[in-house]
Amino acid sequence: MLDRPNQSIGDLIRARAPGHSLPADLYRRADVFEADLDVFFERQWALVGLEADAPNPGDLYVIDVGRASVIVARGDDGELRAFHNVCRHRGARLREAGKGKARKLVCPYHRWTYELTGDLFRAPHMGKAFQSACYGLRKVHLRSVGGLLFVCLADDPPEDFADLEIAMKDRLAPYGLGDAKIAFENEIVEAGNWKLTMENNRECYHCPGGHPELGVTFIAQDFGFDPDELSPQGRQEAARHEAEFARRTDAWEKEGHASRAIEHLAGHVTNFRTERLMMGSDGRAQSATMDGKPACGRLLVSNGRTDLGDLHFWTHHSWHHYMCDHAVVTTAFPLAPDRTRVRSVWLVHKDAVEGVDYDVENLTRVWKATNEQDARLVGIAFQGVCTPGYRPGPYSSFTERHLDDFATWYGERIRDAGY
């Protein structure tokens, strides 16, 4: 046989050659998938949505995380809380996935009724000895970082999440996500493993040819290149861009707009990366649109600046673009070894009016197209790595350094969890 099916997950991690893609079994085996859910979606902080998903008291937002279903509820006091979407009586699911509104959470089975704080309000026929206080909904840790909602299903969430909070709170502040408005959202189910989804997102090696719409305002050079492949003229242009990029970054930083890359990967529990990049080949594009102009007349940024480029942000299962007029937040959740749910949300200023300030088609065109293109690429990558002809291949040291780092971090986390 070409595979050794009895290799432990730890063996598979150890089998990875540095600088090379992962062994096939890490993408396709059911036990690895279960381990991934455990380690990366049930022990880690997972980004489940935005405050804009439940903006008002009584709003409910229900989402699957790992093997769990979580209710995010905004109470009458305006506070957001998260609970397991499971009745404490006989385990019935309280609410379907999606958004809703309620004053109390009533189980459809036997009418056990909970407050939006999670407290059990009423349970019929349980007798005098029944201790209601012991049967509130099971809480899930919840944090809002500048309007981004993270939950953690573990009893003891990773402590170094504070690093992410500190880094991103200031960076996100000008974008006012706490009360931004969701202009559009969609979901794709990619036919591949979630790690391939994330690897795909962490490089722009595939951008030329693969992403014509994104190519209008993305500068592939910023994601790495082999200088020896450039013509003398190309090398001059690259040097010119590098200097201009350095100049802008300095200027942004001096003005108080944190821009330089921060990268927490290998050696950290919580994985994130952020960097502010210029947009458009001349650096004058203001938004990821087909003409580089803002898609929304009412700017998202509170400071009115249209020259702050694109603030990139990644967690281990999400990627983000914060621009002057809108933001795009995309999260990936594993559904099966070969299926990954990818949700994208387009955010605009809370007062922006569709049809007046923005056109949804224009706003969403670049990333909708890009997501669909990526879904196809993830699909063929998954098809290939599942066949016996696959051998882990070499990463480009110029364009795929972030993948190598991700793979190293991935292995560290799996092994740290005892697999």
Added chain:
Amino acid sequence: MLDRPNQSIGDLIRARAPGHSLPADLYRRADVFEADLDVFFERQWALVGLEADAPNPGDLYVIDVGRASVIVARGDDGELRAFHNVCRHRGARLREAGKGKARKLVCPYHRWTYELTGDLFRAPHMGKAFQSACYGLRKVHLRSVGGLLFVCLADDPPEDFADLEIAMKDRLAPYGLGDAKIAFENEIVEAGNWKLTMENNRECYHCPGGHPELGVTFIAQDFGFDPDELSPQGRQEAARHEAEFARRTDAWEKEGHASRAIEHLAGHVTNFRTERLMMGSDGRAQSATMDGKPACGRLLVSNGRTDLGDLHFWTHHSWHHYMCDHAVVTTAFPLAPDRTRVRSVWLVHKDAVEGVDYDVENLTRVWKATNEQDARLVGIAFQGVCTPGYRPGPYSSFTERHLDDFATWYGERIRDAGY
């Protein structure tokens, strides 16, 4: 990880806290599902249908039981016999599931031909040395209890099935199921584990709000209640009903209509329960219809009595209502850990004529609606117990005693089978 996937089935059984619902793995694990098929559908007597499913010589009734397919055939001698639906040559399925008619059973593959007694009649090209007598269809134990057909796939069926036979033969006699007519039948596939289907059926805690049609003639009080939740007036009414119910039961019993509850659960191999209950809040309803009146003008009972209420009967995978004008027999068969086939049959007197004596819509409305409502509840129960937020919850000692008993019996059977 939140679960311990290596717990044995026996460990899971032992892990159940008395008075609490089952650990999640007993509902969702594939190996538990296989054990359930083995213990509860291949070793136990399973209720597969009615004599009315094969009323005449040459009638065939083919049904899946556990992992098997069984042919019930009524021979030219009028006798019912059951066989494995598998050719003794190379194993081809002889007949599709459902009802049919044949003089002989001919394998569609190589034309091996069997009598309706199971004997091999002809097998071409097998030569002189071939011993036809050794290649009859493999027999399955079959018993009719008052017209209900039970099969057992095990070599040695449980002996205490005799208790069920003794108890039910007399109780069922007046309903004449042996030659009743099937007025309607349907199947639902519920999106949940079969044990959730049975648990749901064993309590009426969920009836208020959940079953408006059934509520017309069901008296929730008979299925338990917390007296402390009643108003003084409610308590008076409850006491009045209790006295009336005791009075009627006495009267029924004196007249020779066995009515008092018999319950064989923990400590027994064969699981059954029966009890006659009054119908309608005033005890005057005669049938489970929207007006409490008989749905069929030609009564099912041979004694002409319309005041004998609803004779309830449960086995470990079926539930029954015998009323003056019609009966409803419902069986549940596990298809997968998360899928259960539920078949209901509405029976009327053999001479009742559709459109004259009964209207199918009126006859079936209550239990068709109830089954659909239950299917939804089983679905959300299964969704919830499969998530890591689930913890087995407390049963109400007033309304869910039968579930606790069922869970205890379930554990005994599994362990007795050596798991």
Added chain:
Amino acid sequence: MLDRPNQSIGDLIRARAPGHSLPADLYRRADVFEADLDVFFERQWALVGLEADAPNPGDLYVIDVGRASVIVARGDDGELRAFHNVCRHRGARLREAGKGKARKLVCPYHRWTYELTGDLFRAPHMGKAFQSACYGLRKVHLRSVGGLLFVCLADDPPEDFADLEIAMKDRLAPYGLGDAKIAFENEIVEAGNWKLTMENNRECYHCPGGHPELGVTFIAQDFGFDPDELSPQGRQEAARHEAEFARRTDAWEKEGHASRAIEHLAGHVTNFRTERLMMGSDGRAQSATMDGKPACGRLLVSNGRTDLGDLHFWTHHSWHHYMCDHAVVTTAFPLAPDRTRVRSVWLVHKDAVEGVDYDVENLTRVWKATNEQDARLVGIAFQGVCTPGYRPGPYSSFTERHLDDFATWYGERIRDAGY
């Protein structure tokens, strides 16, 4: 429990009684399925198609074999080569299954580009140290036997494939498959295990009644019969046919048309069987059509002979009929324990013109109908053997000898592979 799920694959093989069908688990267990892919589709030579699937330089033919996807490419030099359909970079699938045309193979992911020889032509951003020569496509062994394309995924293909090559090269030569034309092809997915597909094909016990179209030109007697079942007249006719068949075989052989059966099964690694048979009850039919006449006016055979009957050929997963005017080549590939892809190709002379020399409906009627009939039989066989009522049954020593041989060979190969 009726099954012992912990039996090893070797135990299952040893459990087979000689002269009996296989134990159920060999048809249905997932680990046996994986072992089958390994032993019979990844270690053995597999017949993947015909030269006619990629007749011209630049033609590509992509097919799944076992767990692999293979590209067959005809280079500018006219040579056919086979490769794993997996990019050496990050494993993306290069081409979808089916036929196509290309000058180079360009990975849709990062544009790594390969020659049709498999050599890596270009890989951007990989730096100076990158050794292109080490990253050509991974080769798959490929052989054309008289126009039939065989691949072997193993490093060391079975050596006794030479026996098949020697036997079939001469036999196939007159049919000119190397430049025949595909007049029609289709695919069926059978709802059963691939071994049931092959067993079904290896006997004509099921032909009477089962295959009316095939029965027009097939002579069931040639596939075995129990002489004791014949009437005195039938015995005379059988003797007459036997003599005529012997006479013709002698005559064919003397003329240089190899016709006598060759059978390599038990004791051989490579499994094949071939024999030339008469067609039609009077031996005068010329082609497998509804009237026994050629379906194509332009003959396939180069020698113009219409009296050479039907040259049968089997490998372990294919069956073939070579007739004067057309050939039918059918291959079976396991997709799952319960799903088998069956592809049939109808070949005619390269210069035959549809609508002029042949009518597709007339050409394909017999084997299209036969394949559909067989698919149904394989389906009911699989349904039956998967139920606990199945016990391996006795093969007819007259009509099912080839199945017993196949089962013996199957067991030898599995055990030889170390299972």
